[in-house]
Amino acid sequence: MESFEYQAPTKVIFGKNAEEKIGAEVKNLGMKKALLVYGGGSVIKSGLMERVEKSLEGYEIEYVEFGGVKPNPTVAHAKEGIKLAVKENIDIVIGVGGGSTIDTAKAIAHGTANKDVDLWDIWSKKVPVTKSLPVGAVLTIPAAGSEMSDSAVLTNEELGKKSGINTPFNRCKFAIMNPELAFTLPKYQLFAGITDIMMHTMERYFIPGISCQLTDELAEGLLRTVISNAKILMENQENYDAMAEIMWAGSLSHNNLMELGRGKDFSVHKFGHALSAKYDVTHGASLSAVWGAWANELYMGAADRFARFARKVWGIEESDEVRAAQEGIKKTVEFFSLIGMPTSISGLGLNPSKEEIGELALLATANGTMKLSRIRPLDTDDAKKIFEMAR
Numbered sequence: 001m002e003s004f005e006y007q008a009p010t011k012v013i014f015g016k017n018a019e020e021k022i023g024a025e026v027k028n029l030g031m032k033k034a035l036l037v038y039g040g041g042s043v044i045k046s047g048l049m050e051r052v053e054k055s056l057e058g059y060e061i062e063y064v065e066f067g068g069v070k071p072n073p074t075v076a077h078a079k080e081g082i083k084l085a086v087k088e089n090i091d092i093v094i095g096v097g098g099g100s101t102i103d104t105a106k107a108i109a110h111g112t113a114n115k116d117v118d119l120w121d122i123w124s125k126k127v128p129v130t131k132s133l134p135v136g137a138v139l140t141i142p143a144a145g146s147e148m149s150d151s152a153v154l155t156n157e158e159l160g161k162k163s164g165i166n167t168p169f170n171r172c173k174f175a176i177m178n179p180e181l182a183f184t185l186p187k188y189q190l191f192a193g194i195t196d197i198m199m200h201t202m203e204r205y206f207i208p209g210i211s212c213q214l215t216d217e218l219a220e221g222l223l224r225t226v227i228s229n230a231k232i233l234m235e236n237q238e239n240y241d242a243m244a245e246i247m248w249a250g251s252l253s254h255n256n257l258m259e260l261g262r263g264k265d266f267s268v269h270k271f272g273h274a275l276s277a278k279y280d281v282t283h284g285a286s287l288s289a290v291w292g293a294w295a296n297e298l299y300m301g302a303a304d305r306f307a308r309f310a311r312k313v314w315g316i317e318e319s320d321e322v323r324a325a326q327e328g329i330k331k332t333v334e335f336f337s338l339i340g341m342p343t344s345i346s347g348l349g350l351n352p353s354k355e356e357i358g359e360l361a362l363l364a365t366a367n368g369t370m371k372l373s374r375i376r377p378l379d380t381d382d383a384k385k386i387f388e389m390a391r
Contacts, residue, residue: 001261001262002263004260004261006257010148010172010173010175011025011175012174013025013175014177014244014247014248015178016178019048019051019052019176019181021055022055022136022138022176023057023059026061026092027061029134031061031092032061033064033089034056034063034092034093034136035063035065035081035092036049036094036096037066037067037069037081037101037105038066038095039067039069039071039098039100040069043097048181052096064084069100072100072155072277073100073101073103073107074157075123075156075157082108082111085112086115092134092173093108093112093135094138095138095146097139097141098139099141099143099145099153100144102146103144105135106135107123109132109135110122110132110169114127114129123154123156124163129165131169135170135173136174138181139176139178139247140181140182141182141189142179142190142197142247143192143193143194143196143250143283144193144196146254147172147175147251148171148172148251149170149256150167150168150170150256151170152165160363161363162273163273177247177248179240179243179247180240182246183238183243187340188282190233191339191340191341192282192284193284194226195288195339195341196283197226199288200258201223204259204263204265205219206295206306206309206375207262207265207302207375208302210262215258216312218252218257219258220309220313223313226245226249227313229246229249230246230339234339265374265375267294267374268287268290270365270372271286271360271386271390272290273286273363275345275348278359278360278363279348279350281348284341288342288343290386290387291332291333291343292329292333292336294390296329299326302375306324307321307322307324309325310327313328314328345390352391357387360387361380361387362380364383365383
């Protein structure tokens with residue numbers, strides 16, 4: 001087991017009507033004026049924003065609304081939020097929505113606290129984050145895990161680049177999670193989120209040569225929980241217990257718990273980010289579209305891990321490791337298909353040319369400066385091959 005440091009400082013308020021407690025949380029932090037960040041307006045139509053604002057008013061917390069976050073949030077939009085936050089003297093930023101909204105809230109918090117620094121300089125790691133405003137989250141979409149993670153992702157549309165930063169300043173002070181808020185999500189959005197939850201766990205799992213029994217058991221249990229409850233939600237999206245399991249799994253999958261003693265390998269995310277940056281496709285769908293190709297290319301370098309995954313997660317009894325690994329990959333791809341996720345790039349409605357495949361490979365490998373995967377280093381040519389296999 002590798003050495004590690006672990007801290008998950010986010011306070012979680014979980015359960016029915018949890019959003020009504022937001023005023024008390026903000027007051028306890030000593031904050032006086034909040035920027036409420038949201039997306040396309042569903043949180044207003046549903047009445048959620050009204051409940052959030054009523055709770056803030058009950059504790060004499062001022063607030064300003066900032067909407068318009070896209071599913072693949074952009075640097076340009078976050079910069080607009082920074083201007084508003086500076087103008088209004090905001091002292092806490094609260095994301096009301098899913099991962100895109102919470103990531104935008106984090107970016108606004110960083111940019112407001114460092115108002116003389118260009119946000120992309122922070123995002124491209126030219127300038128380190130040494131201070132930020134506190135961030136809170138009211139989660140409506142179980143998916144990205146941003147409510148407890150130290151990461152945030154934005155797209156620079158001018159450069160056609162999607163990238164993330166990891167910093168302790170990305171940790172939310174509190175995360176309010178009411179599973180009922182996800183009952184009315186479009187099914188595609190819900191299951192794209194479930195795919196992301198699984199991927200956050202698997203991106204930390206398929207790393208060979210390191211013994212981490214407890215971390216393995218936690219990851220395998222999380223994956224089994226997600227798979228079984230996803231099937232329940234296919235039949236009844238308003239099953240509270242099933243949605244609660246999925247929502248909690250989303251937080252645990254990406255708050256670093258699943259990597260303790262092993263670390264992580266987000267190579268599939270690099271492929272997915274390239275697709276999202278170039279074609280603006282849904283994040284979870286971009287991951288399922290390439291995972292099968294990635295796994296089939298690399299599993300022989302970690303056959304024991306893939307075989308364990310097959311047996312522990314899917315209940316496969318095959319004794320031969322290679323055949324078990326292959327069956328586990330097949331079962332996973334079949335599950336993505338079952339929940340309506342694409343399992344190829346063509347399933348995203350795309351047919352990239354050979355030239356575009358090359359562009360995607362360069363995006364995934366940071367113009368050839370980065371090698372992907374801890375199973376076997378993948379260069380730009382390897383990335384091209386995987387995109388071709390996924391086509």
